[in-house]
Amino acid sequence: MYAISLGEDGAELRPLEPWQAEEFLAHMDRGRDFIGRHNGLPDVVRDLASSRAYLQGYAEKAAADTGRIHGIWSDGTLVGAVILRTMDVPQRTAEAGCWLEPSAVGKGLVTRAARLLIDWAVEERGIHRVEWWVSAANAPSIAVARRLGMTKEGVLRESYLYRGERHDMEIWSVLAPQWRAGTPAPNAS
Structure with missing residues (x-):
């Protein structure tokens, strides 16, 4: 398996695969409440079987060239991930996303990892448009979108039903x- 350095702090970006389901579940358990504030993943990954199924789903997406998941490791511990939740190569569009457990926040890991993933999508897979869908209440994820030079296109009012x-x-x-x-979009607000 390959690992890509995320900088001098020893952090790495690596593919996440079904055989890593135990490690993925342990990561989710460490960050369950924090990640779950804006992301439904902790409600999906509850035990080893659901952890394996989630990663298997992304293995199938990778095989079909419709999505990717890469873990972020810090000091040898899985602390987060970046994903291409969807990827439509014929249409040349993708949706990126991310999460971190609390121990990894504030180190720039998601921004660095997302840059690598988006660069791969654009340069290797020919993706023309990368989207970032985020809860309007998720200020850290919005900050990542800004650091990536993205443009805010709009708000889908009350479009996401989450935990009632x-x-x-x-x-x-x-x-x-x-x-x-490498330039920010006009009106990147």
Whole structure:
């Protein structure tokens, strides 16, 4: 398996695969409450079987070229992940996402990992548009979208039912020419 350095702090980006279900579940258990504030993943990954099934789903997406999941390791411990939740190569669109457990917050890991994943999608798979869907209440994830040079395109009011409450979802995006130029989009608010 390969690992890509995320910088001098020893953090790495690696593929997450079904055989790592135990490690993935342990990671989810460490960050369950924190991750679950804005992300439904902790409600899906509850035990070893559901952890394996989640990772198997992404293995199938990778095989079909419709998505990817890569873990973020810090000091040898899985602390988060970045994903291409969807990837439509014929349409040249993808949706990226992320999460971290509390011990990894504030170190720039998600931004660095997301840059690598988006760069791969744009340069290797020809993706033209990468979207970032985020709860309007998730300020850290919105900050990542800004650091990635994405443009806020709009808000889907009360579009996401999560744990019995309706939440607004913001849609951010970056286009391949803008990504390659490394310049923030106009009106990146």
